[in-house]
Amino acid sequence: MSNLTPVNVPDIGDVSDVDIIEVLVSVGDTIEKEDSLITLETDKATMDVPSSEAGIVKAVHVNVGDKVSQGDLILEIEASNSAADSAPTTPAAEPEPKAEPAPAASASPEPSAETAEPQPNESSEQDLTVPDIGDASDVDVIEVLISEGDQVEKDQGLIVLETDKATMEVPASEAGSIISVSVKVGDKVSQGDVIGRIKSQGAQTTVLQAAASQAKSSTPAPSAPAQTSSAQTRKAPVPDHPQMKKKASGGVVHASPAVRRFARELGADLTKVNGSGPKGRILKDDVQNFIKFELSRPKATASTGAFAMPEMPAVDHEKWGSITSEPLSRIQKISSVNLHRNWITIPHVTQHEDADITELDAFRKSLKEEAMKDGVRLTPLAFIMKGLVHTLKAFPKFNASLANDGENLIVKDYYHIGVAVETPNGLTVPVIRDVDKKGIYEIATDLAETSAKAREMKLSADDMQGSSFTISSLGGIGGTAFTPIVKWPDVAILGLSRNKMQPVWNGKEFVPRLMLPMSLSYDHRVIDGADAARFVVHLGQTLADIRRVLLK
16 A cells, blocks of 8 residues: 655755756656656756655646755655555556465566565665765766776765865765766766666665566566656756747746856846746856857947956967966866955955064973974964954954845854965865864864865865855965955955064063064955954954963
8 A cells, every 4th residue: 555755855955945947757657766856956056856755756846947945845656565666557456466476477567576575675776976065066077986887885985076175085875786887087077966876785685686587587578668767757857858948038037046146246137148048047158158248249338237347368478489388277277266256256455463472482382392292283373273263252243254145244153264275286275163162282283184184185075165264374485464365255364474573662672572464354345444453453462462362
């Protein structure tokens, strides 16, 4: 007997109101567990939502163009007691399995009758998909570690991805035999994309395979079409949609939040942009093409519908001598886009201040040998981070992010500090979490371990997300001051230059003091100059007497 079971939107990360761009099933369809039901387009990627149950679709509660969030109802199915071969193709033959399994005639429509007990483990075949890799999308596959027919264990590496900041392996979610591999080196994947298909191993898998083999040897025809139909339903590609190239009409703009934000940043009027996506949906490329067209059109004055930045003229550098063209690293390419975006969209102001760290450094050096016995290398940065958190608590506006609507400030109760680290391939910014809850030794240890991971390109996507404030330290190299670029979505960044002994007037005489140059860049939409000046003065006082961190 079957039961009506709801199927809801699973955990899709920290996004909500996500657009449905394709519905892959209809009432009456037979689906297996992990078959794709709908396709969602988030602000970062497109993903299929798999079914958590197997059975027959009885009602579909969503349509293309709807917005859904985690927990929303997608459809209702009639879940079969025999999940692997629920026999939807010949429901009239249900009485036959209850008889003795000897008759060969009944084995064809109901091969699952002999294995009704093991079937709860049913879905021996399932898709292997890309898990949550943070807010990265279209990530390069640089190595495929499996082949068709391979036996893999749970958590064994399947493919190697290279994000904009790190290299990571995608592990297997199940143990079993690889049936097919859907990706190759050079492909780009995002969360939810199918890597391949696996036949999972379990206590009942052997029984299921034996039963399936017997059924196929007697009557292979009925089971094969059902499986093919399910696969076709699951993999219905978005480009086959009949209204794929249909232009948006009626003045309604169909675009994801990311595209709308991108258009706002460039000043593009979306009502004038032709969409090339499903049902006339506007994509990022459409906005870029519109901007290029507007900039190339001859006009007397700059258009108010686009960010009118003149295009850089092409330069033939070889006219003046021999040259060598060297490709940028992937990190440099990605960073250049982000830095350019941040510099254009965030109104930067930089406040400079010197901090007297004479006593702090003397205290650090007095603990140096003791720390080394515990395997800890104490650096000034660990003390500066602790003092920084003390100042952030006094000025919470600096530990915040500007909401996408530009009308609200998101003040954070956590203190996760991003620290820029130089690597052979470019600059990365791993995050040291909960600095307010850690002692100096623990912060120093985290800094050493994280910096090593960054240089070895072993940082995960999560290691570089969630900062509430950022530090960029050039003290080991030199310099007196600089203007660091704010790392969105933070609203400020602290730049540290090389400390040096300087003569400082104490009211009676000049005395040598170890001074640390600080450069605070901030988002002027959120922070005004007076607050920035107070912030660096407070931080300077805290570093001059680190005991201040004990006061609050």
